[in-house]
Amino acid sequence: MTAGPGASRVPVTVVDYGAGNLVSIEQALVAAGAAVRRAGRADEIGEPALLVVPGVGASAPAMERLRAGGFVTAILDWTAADRPYLGICLGLQLLFDESEEDGARTLGVLRGRTVRLEGAPTLPHIGWNQVERRRDHPAFAGIEAGADFYFVHSYAGAPDDASAVLAETEHGVRFPAAVARGNLLGVQFHPERSGTDGLRLVANVVRAAATATGLSAAGLPPEVA
Amino acid sequence: MLRRRVIPCLDVANGRVVKGTRFLDLVDAGDPPGLAERYAREGADELVFLDITAAPEGRGTLLDIVERTARRAFIPLTVGGGVRSVEDMRDVLRAGADKVSLNTRAVEDPELIRRCAARFGSQAVVVAIDARRVPPGTAIPSGFEVVVRGGREPAGLDALVWARRAAALGAGELLVTSIDRDGTGSGFDTELLRAISSLVTVPVIASGGAAGPDDFVAAVREGGADAVLAAGIFHRREWSIAAVKAAMAAAGLPVRALPADREA
Numbered sequence: 001m002t003a004g005p006g007a008s009r010v011p012v013t014v015v016d017y018g019a020g021n022l023v024s025i026e027q028a029l030v031a032a033g034a035a036v037r038r039a040g041r042a043d044e045i046g047e048p049a050l051l052v053v054p055g056v057g058a059s060a061p062a063m064e065r066l067r068a069g070g071f072v073t074a075i076l077d078w079t080a081a082d083r084p085y086l087g088i089c090l091g092l093q094l095l096f097d098e099s100e101e102d103g104a105r106t107l108g109v110l111r112g113r114t115v116r117l118e119g120a121p122t123l124p125h126i127g128w129n130q131v132e133r134r135r136d137h138p139a140f141a142g143i144e145a146g147a148d149f150y151f152v153h154s155y156a157g158a159p160d161d162a163s164a165v166l167a168e169t170e171h172g173v174r175f176p177a178a179v180a181r182g183n184l185l186g187v188q189f190h191p192e193r194s195g196t197d198g199l200r201l202v203a204n205v206v207r208a209a210a211t212a213t214g215l216s217a218a219g220l221p222p223e224v225a
Numbered sequence: 226m227l228r229r230r231v232i233p234c235l236d237v238a239n240g241r242v243v244k245g246t247r248f249l250d251l252v253d254a255g256d257p258p259g260l261a262e263r264y265a266r267e268g269a270d271e272l273v274f275l276d277i278t279a280a281p282e283g284r285g286t287l288l289d290i291v292e293r294t295a296r297r298a299f300i301p302l303t304v305g306g307g308v309r310s311v312e313d314m315r316d317v318l319r320a321g322a323d324k325v326s327l328n329t330r331a332v333e334d335p336e337l338i339r340r341c342a343a344r345f346g347s348q349a350v351v352v353a354i355d356a357r358r359v360p361p362g363t364a365i366p367s368g369f370e371v372v373v374r375g376g377r378e379p380a381g382l383d384a385l386v387w388a389r390r391a392a393a394l395g396a397g398e399l400l401v402t403s404i405d406r407d408g409t410g411s412g413f414d415t416e417l418l419r420a421i422s423s424l425v426t427v428p429v430i431a432s433g434g435a436a437g438p439d440d441f442v443a444a445v446r447e448g449g450a451d452a453v454l455a456a457g458i459f460h461r462r463e464w465s466i467a468a469v470k471a472a473m474a475a476a477g478l479p480v481r482a483l484p485a486d487r488e489a
Contacts, residue, residue, distance in 0.1 A: 020345065023295045023321035057346035122451060124348050124397050126428050128228040128270055128481040148228060148481045150301060152323070152348040152397075171227050193301045193323060195265065196483075 009035035010210045013048040015075075015091075016040045017065040020056040025088065025202075028192040032203035042070035050084045050209035051075070053091035054192075056152065059099035059106055059114065062090055072107065079109045082182040084209035092179065092186030093157055101155050110179065110186075112159035120172035124154045131177045131189065133167045138208045139178070139185055139201055140167070147197045149177070149189035156188055183212050228481045229445050230270035230452035231469055232430065233459045235260060237306075238277045240286040242460070255460075258293040264459065265298040268466045268483045272298060273326070273400075273454060276306030277375070288320040295321025303351055305400075314341050318349065326400055328353040329373040332380050332387070335394055342395025351430075352396035356384035356417055357404040369417050376404040385420055392425040399429050400454065406434030408457065413440055418448025430454050437464060438472030445478055 012034040016022060026036045029052070039045045053075065055062055066072050079085055079095075087095055094106045099114040106114065117125060128148040133140055156175035159165060169177040169188070179186045185205060191198035235242045235257055242255045261272050272294070276287045284307065291304055304317045305326030314325045331338050331352055342350045355376050356369045363370075369384035388399055401421050403414035413434045422429040431450035435441065435458055444450040458464045470480040 020349070021295075021318050021321060021323055023292065023319070024299065024323070027296050027321075028299060056348055122227075122428050123426055124428070125227065126348065126398060127230050127451065130226065152301075154347070190301075193299060195299055199299055 009033055010050070010206050010215060011035050011037065011046065011048040012050045012052060012206065012209070013037045013039050013045050014052045014054065015045075015066075015069075015071055017055070017062065017069055017071060020054065022054065024190075025052065025054050025192040028199055028202045029206065031199055032206040034206050040069060042074035045074055049213040049215055050086060050206060051078055052086045052088070053094070054088045055090035055094075057090060058102055059090070059094060059104035060102040062094060063104050063106060066094075075107060076109070079107075079184055082184070084183040084205075084212050085185065086205050087184075087186035088192070089153060089188060089190060092188055093155060095179070095184075095186055096157050096159070099155065109184070110157075110159055110164055110181065111161060112157060112164075114155050115158045116155050117153075117171060117173055117175060122171075124152060125171045126152050128194075129169050129171060129189075131167045131169055133178075134165055137166050137178075137180055137185075139180070139204045141204050143197050143200055149187075149191065149194040149198060151177075151189045153188060157186070183209070226479045227451075228270065228479050229450075229473060230430075231268070231441065231466055231473075231480070232271045232273055232452055232454040233264045233269050233466070234273040234275055234432070234454050234456040235460075236275050236277050236456060237287065237290060240290060243277070257290045258297050260460075261294045261298045261302075264466065265300045268470060268481070269300060270481055271301040271303065271452070273303045273305065274322075275326070276304065278307070288316060291317060291320040291322050305351070305353055310337070311340050311344055314345060314349075318345060324349045324351050324397070326351040326353045327396075328355065331391065332371060332373050332382065335390060338391055338394040338396055342397070347395045347397035347427075350396050351398045351400050352391040353400040353402065354384055354388060354391070354421070355402045355404050356414075358414075358417075367420060369420065372404055376402075376407065384417070385424060388421045389424055392427045396427060398427055398452075399425065400432055401429055401450075403433040407432070409434055410436035410458075412436060413444040413448055413450075413453075415443055415447035418444060418450050422449030422451075428452060438469045441469050442473055442476045442478065445473070446476065 093114040166180040167178040303324040371380040371382040428451035431444035432454040435455035
């Protein structure tokens with residue numbers, strides 16, 4: 001997808017490493033006022049205000065494809081500079097040191113592991129579930145406490161540092177539904193598939209990224225209807 | 226707490242939503258993306274498109290519909306019907322679907338489930354099991370036989386055996402349809418649902434026979450279903466999704482409220 005019309009759109013790059021449906025996250029970003037670029041290799045990232053790493057599936061093949069595209073170094077540099085980053089589902093799990101799923105060494109941006117949701121009554125954990133915030137964060141501005149978001153996963157992050165946990169969800173066990181540090185945000189649910197509240201979260205993230213990058217957010221929709 | 230999902234199913238043939246008694250007496254029920262958007266607005270938790278286009282040349286039309294729907298309805302979309310290979314699945318996911326549903330082809334080639342799950346993850350693979358009751362004394366121990374090709378052809382396979390195998394091969398969900406009940410409005414086959422939901426840990430979606438909100442409650446309470454799918458009662462506007470969810474909530478089942486409802 002190429003940039004949308006209008007100079008006021010916020011440039012956002014979505015990392016395309018072959019891990020699933022990119023149409024819906026791109027559409028949600030466009031609805032949030034972003035001009036979306038899809039990068040199949042690290043040298044196609046450009047200079048966006050926000051880097052989005054989506055994805056579903058297993059960690060080891062995802063890391064292989066990220067490495068093949070030159071993305072590992074690019075993401076490490078990006079997050080080390082505290083530039084705005086949104087990881088979704090697998091894009092969150094990959095931030096930790098390793099995954100119990102297949103023993104993969106992952107990005108190591110956040111200390112901790114990705115573990116199976118042992119004790120869950122059904123796996124995969126599929127469907128809408130409540131996201132309970134542990135603290136305030138601009139990503140959840142205007143979204144009611146305990147709002148439902150859509151999840152599809154069997155594994156979740158287990159951060160060493162509990163202060164990284166922004167929100168939690170319960171499915172037999174409690175797990176981090178969102179983690180945040182500086183301008184980095186990871187969500188285990190799929191905001192692009194979570195209806196109005198999901199679109200609002202994406203819009204909040206785009207707006208915060210524009211502000212953090214010194215771009216004007218004046219042309220952005222104030223909120224998604 | 227994880228919500229019990231309400232899922233409208235849109236049977237699509239040659240670019241239009243149709244509804245009959247499973248593949249028979251089809252009646253035009255509207256434009257798929259438009260109907261999908263309406264259901265999303267009214268509180269549908271997911272959508273299923275079942276492509277019943279007979280001719281292969283209709284596939285391009287389906288992919289276009291999936292893409293137009295993904296741009297308008299920001300809730301999960303499953304596409305079933307005619308997915309015969311990993312490549313078919315890739316095309317449907319690229320068009321914007323989140324999951325595909327495998328049915329006849331998976332019965333013919335069970336390893337397709339494993340291949341699809343290995344490539345795209347279990348969460349994207351729904352195995353649809355159409356089952357009918359057969360008399361005791363046949364070669365089907367559970368009394369529930371798998372039928373394929375739109376419910377017309379007995380597969381000689383026990384539905385419970387198939388459910389367990391499909392989950393073991395990597396299905397992330399099972400969509401269980403009672404062919405006896407489908408389109409009849411006589412309620413879900415809760416015995417079939419219970420037999421399968423107590424056998425597997427993956428979520429089970431109930432299908433076939435919904436007449437009203439009480440049937441949705443029964444599918445969850447008696448059948449152990451994680452999600453409930455229906456078509457005709459929504460298309461004909463006999464019941465709204467909100468009415469169904471209100472009945473489920475009144476029965477103590479966790480359902481998702483719309484943001485508008487919470488703010489009201």
